[in-house]
Amino acid sequence: MAPATGPTGTPTRLDEGAGTRAGVGDSPLRPDGTLKVTGDFAYSSDMWHEDMLWGCTLRSPHAHAEIRSIDTGEALRQPGVHAVLTFDDLPAATTHYGLEIQDTPVLAHGRVRHHGEPVALVAADHPETARRAAAKIKVEYEELPVVHDEASALGEGAPLLHPDRDDLPQGPPASSGPGGTPSAPHVPHPNIVHRQPIVRGDAEAAAGRADVIVTGEYEVGMQDQAFLGPESGLAVPAEDGGVDLYIATQWLHSDLRQIAPVLGLPEEKVRMTLSGVGGAFGGREDLSMQIHACLLALRTGKPVKIVYNRFESFFGHVHRHPATLWYEHGATRDGKLTHMRCRIVLDGGAYASASPAVVGNASSHAAGPYVVDDVDIEALALYTNNPPCGAMRGFGAVQACFAYEAQMDKLAAELDMDPVDFRQRNAMSRGSLMPTGQPVDAPAPVAELLRRVKARPLPMEAQWESVGGETDVRALPGGLSNTTHGEGVVRGVGYAVGIKNVCYSEGFDDYSTARVRLEVVGGEPVALVHTAMAEVGQGGITVHTQIARTELGVTQVTLHPADTRVGSAGSTSASRQTYMTGGAVKHVCELVREKVLRRGRELFGTHHPAWATAELLLEGGKVVTDGGEVLASLVDVLGEEAVEAEDEWRHRATAPFDLETGQGFGHVQYSFAAHRAVVEVDTELGLVKVVELACAQDVGKAMNPQAVVGQIHGGTTQGLGLAVMEEIVVDPAAKVRNPSFTDYLIPTIADTPTIPVDVLELADEHAPYGLRGAGEAPTLSSTPAVMAAIRAATGRALPRVPVRPEHIVEV
Template sequence: MTPLRTEKNLVKITTDHPHGVGTDAARPDGILKVRGEFAYSSDLWAEDMLWGTALRSPHARARIRSVDVSRALAVPGVHAVLTHEDLPGVKTYGLEIQDQPALAVDQVRHHGEPVALVAADHPETARRAAAAIAVDYEVLEPVCTEEQALDPERYGYVHAPAEYRGKASGNVLHRQRVVSGGGVTDEVRARADVVVRGTYEVGMQDQAFLGPESGLAVPAEDGGVDLYVATQWLHVDRRQMAPVLGLPEERVRITLAGVGGAFGGREDLSMQIHACLLALRTGRPVKVVYGREESFFGHVHRHPARLRYEHGATRDGRLVYVDARIVLDGGAYASSSPAVVGNAASLGVGPYVVPHVSMEALALYTNNPPCGAMRGFGAVQACFAYESQMDRLAAALGTDPVELRRLNAVEEGDALPTGQRIDSPAPVAELLRRVKALPLPPAAGADLREMPGALSNTTHGEGVVRGVGYGVGIKNVGFSEGFDDYSTARVRLEVVGGEPVALVHTAAAEVGQGGVTVHGQIARTELGVERVTIHPADTGVGSAGSTSASRQTYMTGGAVKMACEAVREELFARGRARHGWTHDDLSLAGGKVVSEAGGVLASVADLLGDDAIERTREHHHRPTQPFDPETGQGFGHVQYSFCAHRAVVDVDVELGLVKVVELAAAQDVGRAVNPGAVVGQIHGGSVQGLGLAVMEEVATEGGRVRNPSFTDYLIPTLLDTPPQPVDVLELADPHAPYGLRGAGEAPTLSSTPAIVSAIRAATGLALRRVPVRPEHLTVRRPEED
């Protein structure tokens, strides 16, 4: 869908290359993917290859009394069986806190935790051998709820107290408070004419990428290992892997293989260490490919959350205070929970001016599945709660919910509860105005196929009610809280076949977001060439950071831009030295060096000859600060992005079925480097929010996952995806390359509360939990009255 674009405050780019920045450049991998010819990591193959698999715990919490691998070793075709005793290095790893064992040592802490590994000459042989491993478990009562986790003396410690790392205390993994305006006191509460309170719940969502975890490890002659894998962060994978493998980092080489989606689920390690351990032990290449069930156990999920909010406002709708507590279930291991907590706390009141805030966010260790990064990263859970509160406040005041949001919306120059002032455009009120002004879809006609549930012949339209709802959110971009966020790019300009060609080499993981397209666009824009080759991402170049936090176009795009500029300046220097140019307005276009005053001065091919120019640059965003642990004050985030949604739903109140009729969005992206890809990101993020709103949840019982399949874990299909009009604003951020603003996550925040708001409007129910299920819509409970 072609976006509606607002051409305002655009950053001037170097050239108007037809396939450069600001154009709908085609994806270089697009045709291969459409034809089914793209090589994903699960397609990897090597001569003399073995297959690896893991034996996983059937229990959420248990002590391991013994592990007997003798029967597995006796299976014909088995080449290795490993337990934690075979680990050559340290036993644990982790993104932020090294608390997760590569293989369980003396206990298991979650359902599906890996206990042993097998390498065999056939995948079915490996699975049969793994099943033959005898593990003697002493099953323990798992710690699964907030109440249990906060009372470890009674219910137990997920980790022994001596094992806690970082700021963890008891089963509290991480805590962050935000206090502004002196906090919320009795005196502050007295200033509010209207007060609304609510407790909200968000279920555990899975990233549900279609390409399960997979990779190929190949032992090397130097005693190291080469790993080809689908991941999101090559260098941090290596940093975590090398100590467990007992190798220096330089002998662990990682190359990105084809990635079938990620959304945060590949930011942690899955099969990487296991494949390498087996390859190093057997001396042969080892391939590991998860099935769908194992994939549910093999990666982190979105944190389930319980959120308690109290909002106070004046009679005219001005917010006076927000008092809130956010409790996130981090599961058995830390993963990125500390950063998720930081986001939830610092963004927890939404894109609103609130004079007084008392906020506490914490993540708990439990024996539930580990949770970590997923699109939106802590801000999703908070957005559902604060937007639900804004709807309740509007109802209590008898005012329009959109106008209430616009009245309190932040603007450029406003301070957030962390004390950080927004120093780039923050068009929250304008986004709400625009999305509300978009034409509404027509009412459902006589065609029963337009009704919720009609394709399964469950309704003829009786009991169907329409509702309209809104949501808006704020999301940070890039790594925060003092992290030195940077990305590296190497650019080489040379002549091939008489034509200048740029080679761009980064370690940025292409996970479907379109980085390979954007990097080519930037090189064409800055170097004025048509032919650009993207080198495979690997650890042969400096880190590009993670493909997460909506940061890659900003960070790696910025690094590519800087490297191209360095190459360009060296080319100009050669021309000045050779030809005595004195022009100060040199640029590159169409493979030529041009000047507005002097016209075409030389061809790039002639200037280069048989030589090449190669430059490597690191792009660092401006520094941020850690939040004060007690007040949350600090310049914690480098950039903010904003998106607003309007949802239109039809609800069959008799059957409890919901059809999202339309999901319109308005978003400021600073600069659309690739407008078509930006709209695709907004569409994709919106649909993941739709899934959280009405269908997606990893169901657990006593810590055990009950639905590890796409039969029982439901995700939106084409039939569930409505038309999605998009209004794209481009208000440049003066601190960012090209003025761009990270775009991938913000739509995931606001789509969920907008859809639930529309369902509330149709049904009159409070609906304080997502996903909304049919039984929530057909049975009125006392608390809904």
């Protein structure tokens, strides 16, 4: 059964460190950097096996339809085709999967619920053969009416997406919902995935104290993660009836937990190894082709590779939830917030994915980084026939930030106050309470971040005018389209600030695992670090080498490939990996250090009294006292022995939000960033040029200054994309209209401005090294800052992102 030779492109150990002592706070080169610039770094799509087959997925052309019949006969008869699978071929009783709610069929069963849903699989000896065979599968559909927004999802007689949903709590329902289905406070209707109200104080009474009240309805379009490395992987059947899967993912163990039951295999027979990951941004939290490749490999007895192209990738992963947000804020004449009320409706699409957690995040961050004691918040996610939505960088907090920051500008204008000054008057600080009642018990430099971006000098005016008086159209809105030489171009400046939680929340048992081994290799002490952390580009592996050097006093660090032979690292999401797997590596290095020192005391304790009395450290390959006296070299202490430790490490516990009031210690840590955007708008054509997008962010501790600034640049640019260009267009029939990089635009280098970054390091004493998760916060405030600048340039309300030329010129 199993192939005789192994695959090419399997990850290898990364040896780092000869010649560098770079520890925590330094910016050493990436351990995978050389491989990445020479083309030798193997991504999941680069995996290759001598006799491998290619898998292909047949997807639904309809958003909602009953499957009457599937005829695979002709497809199976094509030369070169080895297998065609449908739902009926699934080998185990478990046929569905999901991150939180197992509502997603591996292959459609009787009904398709969204455009692009997987219906059948083909394995063939060439990708084109597989594609052509898939086109010969005859599926008879009967289209059903679609549910595509709140009105159609919750209206009288609305078709239910999951009439038999079994994720509701056991016991008597709070009331009886439509169709006799049970209903609970967090699921008032079966087409609502999850709902979270948050009520604190008395918003109604506080509204009476307001001198001004502003309201607004805002809309956020469906953004795509658009990671560049499409979904891909290689499944290799093994002698023991199991499977080896090489895959790009954000969380190996979460995949494993979902894959194994569907294959009917125990988890130990599904061995997963992380291949090179071409970006993620939330889009690899859910499974894509993992189970499909394993099913085909197990069925054919041959290695199977699946690689999505960009078109399929748009259907292969969840997107950022589109949202409609209604907000009301009040303030007194002297610029103090009195209250806020809001209602956030997120479109979760056909399957649950991460919707419940996104709802928790949207609601708990709905008030932003502001002190407001009287709040009345409701957030919910719908089931519709639109594409499934789930995790994307910023995770519910992005949508809220766009709305509350627009509200802050409206209030400032109403009060005739400077928008930054108004924000600073209401800015949260250490000790402030979240709407959930949770105190922010770490530095919260909201006012300071705003001060810093505002204090920065403004970029030069009219940069398109060169010294010789020539016009460089590349610096103008419209660029090389040569649409203006400056006429009709108006500059605008806008500000925004945001708050984002770090790590998993609401009582989730969030942990990471590390295994560290210290031994002498070639006369040098070497630390081997093994975790299951998904390196998706963020630079977590670089930080692991730095932590190992700092904690163990070595230069040489070897990184073991990430796989499921070590315990879970949790997800590379929620800005959590430096905190969590960094924290686990630190913790386990400390365990290794204790073992080394114990061994040193046994061997050499009688040689020097300091072994018993002093605080001992590992530095420069030696055991030293805190006074700097050298007691022994690590080489002598270790000898032929390897010292190894493995452990799980947890952040402090959180608690669920109360289902009715939303109160609770729900989040571990908060992260803050502020932006100032400078834009130039061609007010006649509605074209926008973002000239500069300055960011200030508190990162607690810059573990790797170069990498953390890189995160801030990247997050800022994704926020810019949401502001002015990025949207998956879904038509009223719930079909995706633009699944390509021709029609779904992400910022190019020509669209992206300079991004000056100001990094603050105010330690959070709860976190390892005082660090603060950094990846997401800059994605939040970037979008509303750009929009505030466009509003300033045009005087238009612009309540929707992405903004389009027709919104700006209102044709």
